[in-house]
Amino acid sequence: xxxxxxxxxxxxxxxxxxxxxxxxxxxxxxxxxxxxxxxxxxxxxxxxxxxxxxxxxxxxxxxxxxxxxxxxxxxxxxxxxxxxxxxxxxxxxxxxxxxxxxxxxxxxxxxxxxxxxxxxxxxxxxxxxxxxxxxxxxxxxxxxxxxxxxxxxxxxxxxxxxxxxxxxxxxxxxxxxxxxxxxxxxxxxxxxxxxxxxxxxxxxxxxxxxxxxxxxxxxxxxxxxxxxxxxxxxxxxxxxxxxxxxxxxxxxxxxxxxxxxxxxxxxxxxxxxxxxxxxxxxxxxxxxxxxxxxxxxxxxxxxxxxxxxxx
Amino acid sequence: xxxxxxxxxxxxxxxxxxxxxxxxxxxxxxxxxxxxxxxxxxxxxxxxxxxxxxxxxxxxxxxxxxxxxxxxxxxxxxxxxxxxxxxxxxxxxxxxxxxxxxxxxxxxxxxxxxxxxxxxxxxxxxxxxxxxxxxxxxxxxxxxxxxxxxxxxxxxxxxxxxxxxxxxxxxxxxxxxxxxxxxxxxxxxxxxxxxxxxxxxxxxxxxxxxxxxxxxxxxxxxxxxxxxxxxxxxxxxxxxxxxxxxxxxxxxxxxxxxxxxxxxxxxxxxxx
Numbered sequence: 342x343x344x345x346x347x348x349x350x351x352x353x354x355x356x357x358x359x360x361x362x363x364x365x366x367x368x369x370x371x372x373x374x375x376x377x378x379x380x381x382x383x384x385x386x387x388x389x390x391x392x393x394x395x396x397x398x399x400x401x402x403x404x405x406x407x408x409x410x411x412x413x414x415x416x417x418x419x420x421x422x423x424x425x426x427x428x429x430x431x432x433x434x435x436x437x438x439x440x441x442x443x444x445x446x447x448x449x450x451x452x453x454x455x456x457x458x459x460x461x462x463x464x465x466x467x468x469x470x471x472x473x474x475x476x477x478x479x480x481x482x483x484x485x486x487x488x489x490x491x492x493x494x495x496x497x498x499x500x501x502x503x504x505x506x507x508x509x510x511x512x513x514x515x516x517x518x519x520x521x522x523x524x525x526x527x528x529x530x531x532x533x534x535x536x537x538x539x540x541x542x543x544x545x546x547x548x549x550x551x552x553x554x555x556x557x558x559x560x561x562x563x564x565x566x567x568x569x570x571x572x573x574x575x576x577x578x579x580x581x582x583x584x585x586x587x588x589x590x591x592x593x594x595x596x597x598x599x600x601x602x603x604x605x606x607x608x609x610x611x612x613x614x615x616x617x618x619x620x621x622x623x624x625x626x627x628x629x630x631x632x633x634x635x636x637x638x639x640x641x642x643x644x645x646x647x648x649x650x651x652x
Numbered sequence: 653x654x655x656x657x658x659x660x661x662x663x664x665x666x667x668x669x670x671x672x673x674x675x676x677x678x679x680x681x682x683x684x685x686x687x688x689x690x691x692x693x694x695x696x697x698x699x700x701x702x703x704x705x706x707x708x709x710x711x712x713x714x715x716x717x718x719x720x721x722x723x724x725x726x727x728x729x730x731x732x733x734x735x736x737x738x739x740x741x742x743x744x745x746x747x748x749x750x751x752x753x754x755x756x757x758x759x760x761x762x763x764x765x766x767x768x769x770x771x772x773x774x775x776x777x778x779x780x781x782x783x784x785x786x787x788x789x790x791x792x793x794x795x796x797x798x799x800x801x802x803x804x805x806x807x808x809x810x811x812x813x814x815x816x817x818x819x820x821x822x823x824x825x826x827x828x829x830x831x832x833x834x835x836x837x838x839x840x841x842x843x844x845x846x847x848x849x850x851x852x853x854x855x856x857x858x859x860x861x862x863x864x865x866x867x868x869x870x871x872x873x874x875x876x877x878x879x880x881x882x883x884x885x886x887x888x889x890x891x892x893x894x895x896x897x898x899x900x901x902x903x904x905x906x907x908x909x910x911x912x913x914x915x916x917x918x919x920x921x922x923x924x
Contacts, residue, residue, distance in 0.1 A: 368786070392782060395816075400775045400809035407779020410714070410757070410764065411787065415779075431806070434769045435776055439757055 346509035349487040350379040350448050353505055356491040357416065358386050366414040367495060370394060372401045377507075378418040378448040398428040405443045406435035414442050414495065420454075421447025421463030421504060429469055436500045437473040444494050445470070450480070450504040451591030452619060452636065453541050458626035463504075464619050467539075468596025470502040471569045478569040479522075480504040480598075482543035483513040486566055489520030497522075504540060506591075508629045511544045523567045525575035531559035534647045535579040535586045539565045539598045542589035542617070545633070548640030549589075553647055560647075568598055576605050585613035585650035589643055591633075594618040615646040654697045659865050662693045662732055667894045667921045669728035669741050675914040677745040680753070683904040685725035687829040687862070687889040688796055692729040694868045695794060695825075704734035707761040713791050714780045716765040718773020719798030719827060720754035721906065726763070727751050735762035771804025773797065774824065778810050781819040781882075795824045800832030803841045808853070814882040815854030823875055823883040827862065829891035831902045847886055855884040862887025894921050 361367040361383070368390045375381040375393075384391035392408075394401040398419055405415035417424065424447040425432070436443045452462045470478045479494065479501065481487040487505065494501045525537075529550065538546035543564050550560040561583050563575055579586055586606070588599035599616035606612045617638060624632050633639040654662070666689050674680035696702070700713045717726045724744065731738045736750070743749035750759045754768025765776045777795040784791045801807060814822055828846065830837050837843060847857045856878040860867035868887070875883040891905070892898025895917040909917055 389786065392817075394809075394813055397806075397809035397813065399772075399806040400778070400813055403772050403775020403806065403810065404779035404782065404813065407716075407765070407776035407781070408783045409779070410776070411780055411783030412710075413783055413786070430769055431772055431775070434766060435772050439766045 344511040346511050347484040348509050349481060349484055349505050350507070352484045352487040353446065353491050354379040354382050356488045357495065358383055360492055360495045361387060361390070364414070364495065366412060367416065368392060368408060368413050369416045369418060370401050370405050372396055372398050372419045374419050377420070378446070380418045398423045399431045402428040402431040403435050406439060406441050409441035409443050414444065416444045416446055418446040418448060420449040420461060421466045422449065422461060425463060425466035425469045433473055437475050440475045440499055442498050444501045444503060446503045446505060448505045449507045450540060451506065452624040452632045452638070453506055453508045453591050453629040455508065455629045455632060456626050459623035462624055464593045464623070465596065466504060467568055467590070467592050467598065468600070471596065471601065475500055476569065477501045477567065478504070479567050480540040481566050482540055482564055483510050485514040485516065485518040486520060489518065490566060493520060493522050506541050508541065510541050513543060513547070520566070523570050523572060525572035526564040526566070527575065528562040528564060529560060531561040532583055533559045534651060535561040535563060535583045536589060536643060536647065537563045537565055537576070537579070537586055537598065537602055538589035539568060541591050542638065545638065545640045546589045546643055549643035549647065552640060552644040558651070565598060568601055571601050571605070573605050576602055577610050580606055580610040580612040585615065587615045587617060587643060587646045587650065589617045591638060592618050593621060595621055613650050615650050617643050617646050656865050659693055659697060662697060663689045664921060664924070665732055666693060666725065666728040668918055669731065669738065670724045671895070671909065671914055671917045671921065673724055673727070673741045673744040674908045676742045678908050679745060680724055680908055681721040681906045682898055682909065683831065683891040683902070684719060684798060684827065684829065685722045686893045686895065686898065687891050688722050688725050688827050689893065690863045690865060690868060691796060691825050691827065691887055692725055694865055696729050696733045698869070699872060700794070701791070702762070704762065707735055711789065711791060714764045714793045716767065716773040716777045716780070716793070716795040717755055718767055718795050719770065719801050720767030722796070723753065723755050726755060727760070730762040770798065770801040771806040774807055774810035774814070777822055777824070778814050778819060781814070781822040782817070784821060791821065793822045795822070797824055797826045799826065799828045799830060799837050799843060800840070802826070802843050811850065811853040811855065818880055819882045820879045823872070823885065825885045825887050827889050828886050829889040831891040831900065831905065833902065833905045835902050850884040854881055856881040857884045857886065859886045859888065862889035863893060894924055896920055
């Protein structure tokens with residue numbers, strides 16, 4: 342494995358610090374997890390623009406909404422499961438309904454969080470945030486994409502959910518990577534089957550592509566960083582070009598990327614779909630790799646889902 | 653400056669508008685709207701630095717009606733202040749109206765924060781107080797909270813944060829009308845000792861009669877000198893104040909009066 346793995350939480354906070362040097366509106370709110378979310382680095386550079394709320398996610402989200410009414414761009418950073426589930430009603434009323442310029446950053450997305458177990462696995466966050474009107478949902482796959490997504494989220498006006506990861510992920514895109522908000526990324530234009538992946542699962546889908554190509558299949562691979570608003574065209578084009586679509590996400594198969602893709606296809610271009618993700622269950626404590634193997638989120642599981650669609 | 657007589661007349665007008673708009677809508681929350689009339693009238697006509705012609709003015713004081721179901725009272729007072737026409741009040745809760753069942757900052761001129769899901773307003777007010785302090789603006793943030801609302805855990809998260817961060821540009825008026833949807837607060841989930849709770853969270857606390865303008869004034873003046881703590885004014889009030897058959901009756905928490913009751917209520921308010 343010659344791959345370079347990086348921590349996208351660090352890519353996020355480095356970018357945010359850079360952006361904040363020229364944008365005095367940016368403030369960061371913390372709920373006693375700044376060393377975990379990496380926002381302590383922001384606090385060191387901008388102590389006056391870092392607000393500690395203690396272990397109180399609901400208060401943190403509400404406070405962010407109030408700051409946004411004064412013209413600030415608050416970044417609320419905490420574990421994805423608490424940013425979404427714990428403070429959901431606060432996100433819903435005080436941020437989504439108001440359309441205030443609050444950025445929710447869930448730093449520990451998915452079961453890839455690993456050993457802390459199901460209490461700390463965010464398996465519904467994409468689903469919950471995607472259902473809220475006015476929210477944008479972005480789930481970057483690697484370092485370059487995280488940097489671009491962070492700058493984008495800081496720049497645009499309105500509620501955003503940025504989903505990050507605790508585990509390190511392989512570098513996929515280079516410095517020249519062009520992040521186009523709301524647009525999927527076509528990594529390979531195959532004609533047998535399409536793999537649509539987001540976040541950490543892009544690297545696993547790339548592994549599946551290798552397995553399947555070695556078996557002689559032609560694989561179309563799409564990266565979806567913006568889950569809402571999703572790139573409808575790239576999905577419809579894949580449906581028209583290949584025989585089926587496998588969605589891949591480190592998230593429940595209920596309500597996330599798989600659902601978003603299936604909704605488009607059901608309405609516009611009925612297509613065979615298979616969803617790789619957590620199959621409507623909670624996972625458990627173990628390493629990311631062990632969990633991905635046991636719960637069917639690794640490259641082999643994606644390849645198996647693809648074969649099943651073809652036969 | 654408006655005299656106390658003028659304030660009393662404004663309160664009377666606001667009460668009539670509250671009854672009329674809830675009656676016209678066929679639903680709403682008269683009890684907890686009538687209990688905050690004097691507080692809102694005093695704030696908008698004596699205390700708040702706001703400009704009805706420029707509702708989004710950056711240098712205004714802010715008000716969060718955290719007990720969002722008191723929206724009719726807020727709408728009545730905003731209309732009397734000139735934020736929008738009084739005639740618009742009859743559109744409450746109707747299709748296309750700017751006056752939603754609970755306050756919506758994106759629709760209604762003069763509404764500084766969306767509210768309705770209880771317990772969230774104090775956190776938003778904290779954020780505003782933080783923001784104004786960061787901007788080094790000597791502006792103030794006011795929040796009106798309900799008593800039943802204080803059963804929400806988020807209220808105490810926010811209370812702790814405001815106390816710890818010494819948000820002294822924040823003043824809360826707590827509408828302690830002692831009734832909530834299902835009955836007396838003391839029998840649903842007693843808040844006592846309420847003043848002690850807030851003191852324990854490092855707030856400066858005053859208790860007043862929330863229907864007495866002189867007491868509202870005295871408490872607010874007292875708070876102006878308090879710079880090391882956020883301000884809590886526990887306003888003892890009467891739910892349904894001004895309408896005999898609504899006063900102290902939890903059945904009027906969230907129910908519209910019929911035509912006959914509306915007429916009776918308006919007569920009593922006018923006579924009161």
